[in-house]
Amino acid sequence: MYRIRTLNNISPSCREILSAPDYELSDSEKNPDALFVRASDLHGYPFNPELKCIGRAGIGVNTIPLEECTSKGIVVFNTPGGNANGVKELFVFALGMASRDIFDGMKWVYSYDGSEGPIETRMEKIKKQFAGPEYAGKVLGVIGTGNVGSLVANIALDLNMEVLAYDPYLSVDAAWKVSRHVQRISSLDELLKQCDYLTLHVPLNEETRGLINDKTISVMKNGVRIINYARGEVVDEDAIIRALESGKVARYVADFPTERLVHTKNVILTPHLGGTTIEAESNCAKMAAKEMDDYLRNGNIRNSVNMPNVYLERNGESRVCVIHKNVPGMLTKIMTVFSRDQINIENMSNKSRGEIAYSVFDVNAKISKEILHEITEIDNVIRVRGLN
Numbered sequence: 001m002y003r004i005r006t007l008n009n010i011s012p013s014c015r016e017i018l019s020a021p022d023y024e025l026s027d028s029e030k031n032p033d034a035l036f037v038r039a040s041d042l043h044g045y046p047f048n049p050e051l052k053c054i055g056r057a058g059i060g061v062n063t064i065p066l067e068e069c070t071s072k073g074i075v076v077f078n079t080p081g082g083n084a085n086g087v088k089e090l091f092v093f094a095l096g097m098a099s100r101d102i103f104d105g106m107k108w109v110y111s112y113d114g115s116e117g118p119i120e121t122r123m124e125k126i127k128k129q130f131a132g133p134e135y136a137g138k139v140l141g142v143i144g145t146g147n148v149g150s151l152v153a154n155i156a157l158d159l160n161m162e163v164l165a166y167d168p169y170l171s172v173d174a175a176w177k178v179s180r181h182v183q184r185i186s187s188l189d190e191l192l193k194q195c196d197y198l199t200l201h202v203p204l205n206e207e208t209r210g211l212i213n214d215k216t217i218s219v220m221k222n223g224v225r226i227i228n229y230a231r232g233e234v235v236d237e238d239a240i241i242r243a244l245e246s247g248k249v250a251r252y253v254a255d256f257p258t259e260r261l262v263h264t265k266n267v268i269l270t271p272h273l274g275g276t277t278i279e280a281e282s283n284c285a286k287m288a289a290k291e292m293d294d295y296l297r298n299g300n301i302r303n304s305v306n307m308p309n310v311y312l313e314r315n316g317e318s319r320v321c322v323i324h325k326n327v328p329g330m331l332t333k334i335m336t337v338f339s340r341d342q343i344n345i346e347n348m349s350n351k352s353r354g355e356i357a358y359s360v361f362d363v364n365a366k367i368s369k370e371i372l373h374e375i376t377e378i379d380n381v382i383r384v385r386g387l388n
């Protein structure tokens with residue numbers, strides 16, 4: 001039986017996959033085989049030696065110490081596309097809120113005390129202060145056209161916007177999802193100077209941290225409206241506050257509140273709601289559950305963000321899975337252990353990703369603890385599992 005510790009509120013639909021007697025889910029397990037998380041920050045988290053994998057029900061893995069996980073042989077999974085539609089639907093609201101002052105208008109409605117006449121007549125006098133431009137016919141710049149950005153770019157076309165996109169790392173698969181009416185721009189500055197609206201859909205990493213800063217904002221049109229449903233740190237906070245105060249940026253709509261942003265004029269904040277729909281939560285929980293189930297029971301890796309993907313149909317009496325450094329001679333050393341014990345390899349796969357590699361062997365015998373120990377002792381082996 002595998003023990004899974006949940007660190008966040010995970011949709012119960014994961015229990016369709018992670019059920020007894022193979023799995024026990026709890027939010028207090030001390031020595032779990034797997035952690036099931038959403039946006040919990042795991043930097044500094046005390047990983048127990050039994051921990052084999054982490055399932056991130058969601059996309060962003062900036063909250064997970066990937067290098068530490070890799071060096072400890074902990075496989076980290078995420079759920080590409082699982083919540084993209086949820087973010088897209090919220091983007092449509094964000095676009096509206098970036099245009100008209102819906103938020104202040106609603107605040108006025110709910111706080112009006114009737115002192116200046118009935119609300120029905122008073123509102124007609126004051127509503128002009130909440131007016132704003134229409135977004136149809138305007139230029140939207142999309143930075144990052146992966147699972148979320150592609151949906152956002154396509155729906156913006158349906159809303160009659162002109163859409164420009166910048167994504168220097170776009171995969172071929174992802175490119176297929178973007179309408180041919182979206183104009184690909186190869187220079188960030190070229191995109192920034194043309195946009196009336198800008199929306200961010202990149203992961204947070206060392207390259208994208210502070211991507212929107214004094215310099216990039218200076219290239220933009222005066223009165224640009226910026227939407228950030230990616231990560232707060234993609235936008236330099238000092239720079240955006242300066243730009244809002246000067247009027248260079250007309251409005252900033254973001255899913256990542258901070259104390260300072262809450263108190264800055266023309267900022268509209270939602271409480272990290274992009275992936276919070278019934279469907280997105282369920283999709284992500286099921287995807288992550290399937291990924292962890294296939295890894296824990298079969299050693300297969302799909303949608304990992306730190307290990308190579310390896311999928312091999314089970315074949316043979318047992319399976320040996322070895323996470324090791326990607327250095328010459330590893331396979332020979334591992335296979336020498338098998339052949340010395342007269343164990344035949346029925347099928348195998350070996351894949352690498354940067355400095356790490358993963359090898360899976362289906363063999364014709366039950367695997368003893370001694371053999372697993374011998375393989376563990378080989379130099380540059382990080383973790384060994386035997387699945388009988």
Ligand SMILES: NC(=O)C1=CN([C@@H]2O[C@H](COP(=O)(O)OP(=O)(O)OC[C@H]3O[C@@H](n4cnc5c(N)ncnc54)[C@H](O)[C@@H]3O)[C@@H](O)[C@H]2O)C=CC1
Pocket residue numbers: 059060061080081083084087143144145146147148149166167168169170171174201202203204207208229230231255272273274275276
């Ligand atoms: N607010 C929320 O609740 C949610 C936020 N997110 C955030 O949105 C991000 C994107 O999500 P997905 O589209 O699902 O991820 P994805 O991995 O499908 O797409 C990310 C895209 O960004 C591109 N990219 C990477 N670095 C770039 C750079 N420097 N400049 C331009 N493009 C770059 C990649 O090539 C890729 O196409 C996530 O990493 C996460 O941080 C995602 C889902 C929900």
Ligand SMILES: O=C(O)C(=O)COP(=O)(O)O
Pocket residue numbers: 038039040057058059060061083272274275276
């Ligand atoms: O998937 C992501 O990156 C998100 O930001 C959504 O995260 P959450 O499901 O709210 O923890």
